[in-house]
Amino acid sequence: xxxxxxxxTRVNALSFAYLISxxxxxxxxARRWLKFVIPFRVDYHLEDRGQHDTVxxxxxxxxxxxxxxxDRLFHVLSEGEKGAILGHLEYHCEAAYQWIHDRMExxxxxxxxxxxxxxxxLLTTVMAFAxxxxxxxxxxxxxxxxxxxxxxxxxNDGGYTEGQKYGHKVQFMLEGLAALKTATGLDLFREPRWQxxxxxxxYCMSMNYWWNHWGDCYSLIDSNLGSDADTYIxxxxxxxxxxxxxxxxxxxxxxxxxxxxxxxxxxxxxEGKPPVDIASARVFPEVGQLAAFDRMYDHRSNRIFFRSSxxxxxxxxxxxxxxxxxxxxxEIMACDAGYYTYSGDTYHVGWSRTTQAHxxxxxxxxxxxxxxxxxxxxxxxxxxxxxxxxxxxxxxxYGEDLNRFERKILYIRPDVTIVLDELKxxxxxxxxxxxxxxxxxxxxxxQSMVVRQRDQRLVVxxxxxxxxxxxxxxxxxxxxxxxxxxxxxxxxxxHWNIRVSAEEERTEEQMLTVMHSYSEGKGxxxxxxxxxxxxxxxxxxxxxxxxxxxxxFRSTDDGEVxxxxxxxxxxxxxxLSRESTCVRWFLGSGKALKAGxxxxxxxxxxxxxxxxxxxxxxxxxxxxxxxxxVEIRLWLPAQPTSVYAGILEASAGLNPxxxxxSGNSLALVCHGSGETIFWVDPKFDPLNISRTLRFExxxxxxxxxxxxxxxxxxxxxxxxxxxxxxxxxxxxELTANGAHxxxxxxxxxDLSVEGQDRIVxxxxxxxxxxxxxxxxxxxxxxxxxxxxxxxxLVNLVCNGGFEAGIPDYPPRFWNVQHPRTHDPGWPGWSKxxxxxxxxxxxxxxPRDPISLKSRPMRLRRGGSYQLRFKARGEATHASVTxxxxxxxxxxxxxxxxxxxxxxxxDVDVRPGYCTVSISFNEGGEDDQVVxxxxxKFGYFA
Numbered sequence: 001x002x003x004x005x006x007x008x009t010r011v012n013a014l015s016f017a018y019l020i021s022x023x024x025x026x027x028x029x030a031r032r033w034l035k036f037v038i039p040f041r042v043d044y045h046l047e048d049r050g051q052h053d054t055v056x057x058x059x060x061x062x063x064x065x066x067x068x069x070x071d072r073l074f075h076v077l078s079e080g081e082k083g084a085i086l087g088h089l090e091y092h093c094e095a096a097y098q099w100i101h102d103r104m105e106x107x108x109x110x111x112x113x114x115x116x117x118x119x120x121x122l123l124t125t126v127m128a129f130a131x132x133x134x135x136x137x138x139x140x141x142x143x144x145x146x147x148x149x150x151x152x153x154x155x156n157d158g159g160y161t162e163g164q165k166y167g168h169k170v171q172f173m174l175e176g177l178a179a180l181k182t183a184t185g186l187d188l189f190r191e192p193r194w195q196x197x198x199x200x201x202x203y204c205m206s207m208n209y210w211w212n213h214w215g216d217c218y219s220l221i222d223s224n225l226g227s228d229a230d231t232y233i234x235x236x237x238x239x240x241x242x243x244x245x246x247x248x249x250x251x252x253x254x255x256x257x258x259x260x261x262x263x264x265x266x267x268x269x270x271e272g273k274p275p276v277d278i279a280s281a282r283v284f285p286e287v288g289q290l291a292a293f294d295r296m297y298d299h300r301s302n303r304i305f306f307r308s309s310x311x312x313x314x315x316x317x318x319x320x321x322x323x324x325x326x327x328x329x330x331e332i333m334a335c336d337a338g339y340y341t342y343s344g345d346t347y348h349v350g351w352s353r354t355t356q357a358h359x360x361x362x363x364x365x366x367x368x369x370x371x372x373x374x375x376x377x378x379x380x381x382x383x384x385x386x387x388x389x390x391x392x393x394x395x396x397x398y399g400e401d402l403n404r405f406e407r408k409i410l411y412i413r414p415d416v417t418i419v420l421d422e423l424k425x426x427x428x429x430x431x432x433x434x435x436x437x438x439x440x441x442x443x444x445x446x447q448s449m450v451v452r453q454r455d456q457r458l459v460v461x462x463x464x465x466x467x468x469x470x471x472x473x474x475x476x477x478x479x480x481x482x483x484x485x486x487x488x489x490x491x492x493x494x495h496w497n498i499r500v501s502a503e504e505e506r507t508e509e510q511m512l513t514v515m516h517s518y519s520e521g522k523g524x525x526x527x528x529x530x531x532x533x534x535x536x537x538x539x540x541x542x543x544x545x546x547x548x549x550x551x552x553f554r555s556t557d558d559g560e561v562x563x564x565x566x567x568x569x570x571x572x573x574x575x576l577s578r579e580s581t582c583v584r585w586f587l588g589s590g591k592a593l594k595a596g597x598x599x600x601x602x603x604x605x606x607x608x609x610x611x612x613x614x615x616x617x618x619x620x621x622x623x624x625x626x627x628x629x630v631e632i633r634l635w636l637p638a639q640p641t642s643v644y645a646g647i648l649e650a651s652a653g654l655n656p657x658x659x660x661x662s663g664n665s666l667a668l669v670c671h672g673s674g675e676t677i678f679w680v681d682p683k684f685d686p687l688n689i690s691r692t693l694r695f696e697x698x699x700x701x702x703x704x705x706x707x708x709x710x711x712x713x714x715x716x717x718x719x720x721x722x723x724x725x726x727x728x729x730x731x732x733e734l735t736a737n738g739a740h741x742x743x744x745x746x747x748x749x750d751l752s753v754e755g756q757d758r759i760v761x762x763x764x765x766x767x768x769x770x771x772x773x774x775x776x777x778x779x780x781x782x783x784x785x786x787x788x789x790x791x792x793l794v795n796l797v798c799n800g801g802f803e804a805g806i807p808d809y810p811p812r813f814w815n816v817q818h819p820r821t822h823d824p825g826w827p828g829w830s831k832x833x834x835x836x837x838x839x840x841x842x843x844x845x846p847r848d849p850i851s852l853k854s855r856p857m858r859l860r861r862g863g864s865y866q867l868r869f870k871a872r873g874e875a876t877h878a879s880v881t882x883x884x885x886x887x888x889x890x891x892x893x894x895x896x897x898x899x900x901x902x903x904x905x906d907v908d909v910r911p912g913y914c915t916v917s918i919s920f921n922e923g924g925e926d927d928q929v930v931x932x933x934x935x936k937f938g939y940f941a
Contacts, residue, residue: 005062007037012065015072016260027076030069034081037066038088043095053099053118055092060121063092067128082132089125090135096122097139107142110152111372113162113169113315119146120172127179144180147173151193153311158196159287161311163215164206165222165340168229170197171262174236178265189240198237198246202275203282203291205230207299208254208749208855210813211438213325213336214289214307216316216343216353221487223815223853223915224255232259232266239268248272252299252746254856256913274768276719277648277711281383281411283390287311288321288378292388294414297721297770298742299749300330302415302517308376308392308407312368313353319368320358321376321394322407326417326458328517330749333451333458334359337436337495339480339488346482355434356497360394361405361421362432368397380571380589382608384623385615385715386413387586389572389608401425410551410572410586415518415525418540420553420572421511428505433513435460435498438806443470449498453806455520462500463512463531463540472498481822489818491826493808510555512538537561546614547578560592567594575600581637586610598635599665605630607670613637616774617716620680626670634666636680643668644679648712653687654679679716684775686712693720693771697763697783699728700790708771708781720771720781729764729794729941731787737780739773747857748798760786764794765860789941793866797916798855800869800935802839805829811841813855817917823848827918833931835870835900840933843878845920847927854916854935859884861939862910867892869935872900876924881917882937884909894930 014030017023042059070077070085077085096118100106104115123143130140151173154160160167177194181187188194206212206226211219222228234250235257237243247270250257257263274297281292288309294301305325313319318336326334336359338352351357355367368374376394383389388411395404404424411417423431435441435451441460442450447468451458462468474494480486502509512531518524529542532550536559539552551574554561560569570590576583577595585600587593587609593601601609608625611634615621620636639661644654657678660667670676692707704727708720734741735758743761745751746768753761763783773779799805804812811829818825823846830842841852867882871894878894880903890907916937920930 001042001058004037004040004042005059007033008062008065011037011069013260015069016264019072020264024076027073030073031077031081034066034069034085038084040088041091053095053103056096056099056118059092060096060118063089064121064125067125071128086129086133089129090133093122093126093139094135097142101142107146110146110150111314113166116152117169117172119143120169120176123147123176124172124179127176127183130183144184144186147176147180147188148186153287154193154197155286156192156196157284157286158193158198158200159204159284159289160197160200161287161289161309161314162316163217164212164226165217166215166227166316167201167205167233168227171229171233171259174233174262178261194237195241198234198241198243199282200284200289201230201234201237202246202249204284204289204305207249207252209327209332211332211335213305214320215318216340217336218340218487220492220810221816221818223856225813225855226253226255228255229259231255231257232262235266236262238270239266242268242270244270244273245275245278248274254858256856257858258912273709273711274721274770276721276770277713279383280385280714281388283378283381285378285381288376290378290381290390292383292411298754299744300752302329302413303327304409304411304417306378306390306392306409308378308394310375310377312372312375312397313370314372318353318358319355319370319374319397320360321368321374321397322392322405323358323360324409324419325359326515326517328415328458329456329519331453331456333437333453333456333517335436335438335495337497339492341480341486341488342483344483345486347478347480351477357436357495359435361423362434362499363398363401363423363425363429365430365432366401368394369399374399380608382588382610382625384586384610384612385621385713386584386612387411387574387610388413389586389588401429408553408572410574410588412549412574415516416542416549417515418551419513419515420538421509421513422555423509423511425507428507430501430505431509431511433462433500433511435500437496437498438809440474440496441472441498443472454804457518457520459516459518459524461514461516461529463514463529464510464538465502467503469501469503470498471501472496485820486822487820489822489824491824492816510538512540512553514540514542532563534561534563539563547576547583549574549576565596567592569593582635583614584610584612599633600635601632603630603632607632612715615715616777617684618679618682620678621715622678622680624670624676624678625674626676627673629672630670632668632670634668635664636666637664640666640680642681644682645676646679647675647677648686648714648716653685654682682716684712684716684718689718689775690778693778693781695720695722695769695781695783697726697732699726699730699785700788701728708769712775713772716775717772718775718778720769720773722769724763724767724769725765726763726767728785729789730762730785731760732763732783732785733758733760734781734783736771736773736782738777739771739779739781742768742770742772744768744770747796750799750804764789792941793868793936794938794941795936796857796859796938797935798857800854800916800937801837802829802834802841802933802935803837805839810852811839814841814852817851817853819848819850821848823850825850825920827852830931835872835931835933837933840931841918843873843875843918843920843930843932845875845928845930847922849919849921851917851919857914857937859909859911859914863908863939864906865909865937865939866904866906867916867937868902868904870900870902870933871930872897873928873930874925875920875928875930877921877928878930879919879921880932880935881919882907882909882914883917884914885912886910894932900933
């Protein structure tokens with residue numbers, strides 16, 4: 001079967017080359033390979049494997065390649081060749097059709113994952129010869145209806161519920177829809193589902209995260225760090241929808257972009273644009289997923305992901321309703337735990353897909369049953385530049401064990417997340433708050449804990465109720481291997497599972513939790529965190545450099561909550577004050593908010609609203625969500641001269657609005673339903689903002705100027721941005737008075753730097769520059785070279801020095817490849833006698849081969865490169881290999897040595913996808929160990 005599929009793949013590639021070049025040599029070569037392929041008939045039906053028909057499963061993509069070649073070569077094929085190919089196609093399509101129509105009944109069970117996979121391939125296959133045979137027409141009629149009427153795993157919001165890894169199946173849907181468009185003119189890409197799919201990918205899928213979340217994933221063993229199809233799915237969708245932001249996301253993902261035919265079809269010339277001027281949070285309610293970022297364009301910024309889905313734990317999804325994942329400073333502080341060992345085995349069923357392995361709640365130590373009926377939903381959602389507030393409802397996810405589970409979350413940018421869990425059961429129950437981490441947490445005595453990962457810290461404080469108990473362990477709950485084979489071995493580390501439980505069983509519970517992330521170097525930003533007394537609710541207060549923030553949650557369905565001098569009618573309210581003066585505030589689902597003598601807000605209907613009086617772009621920035629036309633009054637410290645409304649876009653200005661002013665109260669009208677943004681005394685006109693920011697870069701050759709494109713961020717600040725390929729790479733000092741500067745490295749996130757006014761960072765190929773400033777204070781942006789890379793190796797390997805890592809895991813961004821024999825070999829991050837820096841990789845190989853693969857590199861240039869590394873140990877069969885496009889590669893054997901030895905090799909590689917692998921092959925004595933450090937691969941500047 002491997003040879004047959006390989007031959008069919010060649011037929012597909014050669015016929016495509018003929019289609020785009022019209023070079024008859026490709027057609028002739030494809031016809032020769034077709035003569036080898038078409039006599040085959042795959043008819044040996046074994047027992048169905050993994051809900052697949054074995055015959056269909058083993059040849060569905062090879063068959064598609066033959067069908068596409070038939071269509072592309074139609075006018076150069078003889079009648080005899082056409083007949084032979086059609087016989088080959090009909091024979092195998094008959095088996096596939098019987099499988100999905102008669103046995104799977106996919107028209108009735110369209111939520112079957114593997115049946116859908118077969119149908120996606122079959123649609124493209126059948127479309128290629130639908131007008132050439134009666135059977136082809138019949139099958140096409142059936143299949144097209146499945147896509148026109150509905151497509152599984154999502155809906156009009158563009159969401160996809162099969163998870164980050166199994167997102168690769170969308171490529172097969174897109175291929176079929178592209179074929180449908182070209183063959184029939186039926187353009188389903190105009191539907192909201194596909195207009196929004198690329199946007200969903202951008203917000204919710206893996207942006208090169210070293211550990212994935214939501215559903216079955218292959219973390220630590222898949223070098224693509226998500227789905228291997230992410231790049232070409234989003235590149236294709238960006239082309240089809242002309243979306244620059246999605247194209248930026250596609251260009252940033254490190255997986256292989258090459259795919260036939262999507263790579264060719266994506267060549268529309270859409271230029272990527274980082275998401276500097278779009279919402280930093282978005283909800284996809286039809287699949288129940290949400291993502292909220294501090295600054296979305298910054299790969300190391302804080303972010304929260306949340307899931308409460310109408311799809312529940314169906315198919316590849318897990319029982320994780322009302323679950324969250326937290327990232328901070330490029331680290332994953334609260335993770336989705338467990339491994340996708342094998343579908344349906346003991347570890348997978350008993351741990352990975354259960355609620356225990358996700359950051360949600362257990363009832364009497366039990367989680368949510370798996371299935372589409374045990375589901376959740378995301379209700380209220382509101383986002384402004386500072387506040388993001390949302391509610392997840394998982395009341396239906398626990399069956400009879402629970403009547404109510406609402407999780408209310410307030411994310412206060414950049415680094416505070418407040419969670420209120422409201423729980424209710426028929427009988428007294430023990431409720432447990434669950435957190436999963438990679439390292440053991442430091443449990444405090446004051447109902448708090450500290451989660452550590454590299455230089456990042458997450459403080460978790462349970463404000464209420466009192467009397468909570470804490471437990472944590474990383475015991476393996478079940479063996480990894482309980483079926484014939486397993487994707488992982490016992491060498492892979494078990495996550496830490498933390499449970500916070502009330503000592504007494506209750507029918508109702510409110511758990512209020514505050515989480516604050518910070519870097520160890522900068523220290524905690526918030527202080528004096530404490531519970532505050534609230535009538536008919538719960539509240540918390542903390543201090544920070546900006547002032548004192550007080551957050552109130554209402555416990556009743558309506559009415560007011562009062563705490564000291566704050567009175568709120570909303571479900572949630574937050575007020576930041578400095579020296580007794582309100583600086584900013586938020587009200588969720590309320591009509592009125594009062595702080596001291598100031599009536600901050602009054603409306604004639606319930607709204608979500610935030611006001612910021614401390615911004616650099618205007619006197620007051622007002623975001624409001626309203627269900628209908630509503631009259632509002634807001635407190636301001638001074639009388640405004642002008643008020644404008646509008647969402648900032650490069651092509652649109654702000655519209656002046658009428659207002660009334662009386663006694664520090666601003667009266668406005670919001671028309672219709674939706675979101676309205678008001679700008680009080682703005683310091684800019686979006687139509688007159690300079691579209692470029694000049695960047696003067698001085699190297700050893702002289703002065704070079706670059707124009708940064710500019711855009712207006714959500715809060716009215718201006719962001720200048722560009723991607724650099726400097727003529728002389730090196731370490732530069734960047735200055736921009738009054739601005740925040742971010743130098744974002746495309747190859748290794750640890751080399752990114754950010755700061756105010758002045759930073760020193762590495763500028764090289766694909767470096768992104770971001771400069772953020774007040775609209776009326778345009779900075780002078782300059783860079784001066786401090787240390788040149790000229791005539792030096794420009795290293796492109798991510799974490800090749802192995803400085804980034806945590807105990808028991810592989811070095812960060814390196815992934816383990818093993819033969820699934822369950823041999824306990826392990827390439828672990830180690831601080832044992834490193835050759836350079838503080839850490840290296842210690843590679844244990846008991847007997848069977850095992851390797852460690854780098855994060856992929858997407859080389860822009862071909863030519864001469866060099867591989868360097870250091871190694872020591874008793875290894876007799878170890879090597880380091882560079883693997884590039886079209887078979888370009890180089891392998892360097894490691895010799896046994898007690899001391900560190902240096903190795904190097906020159907290699908010519910082609911542009912495109914490239915990896916470095918450390919391989920430890922079988923042979924020699926058992927239990928060999930090799931240490932490797934300082935791996936570099938790059939070119940000389």
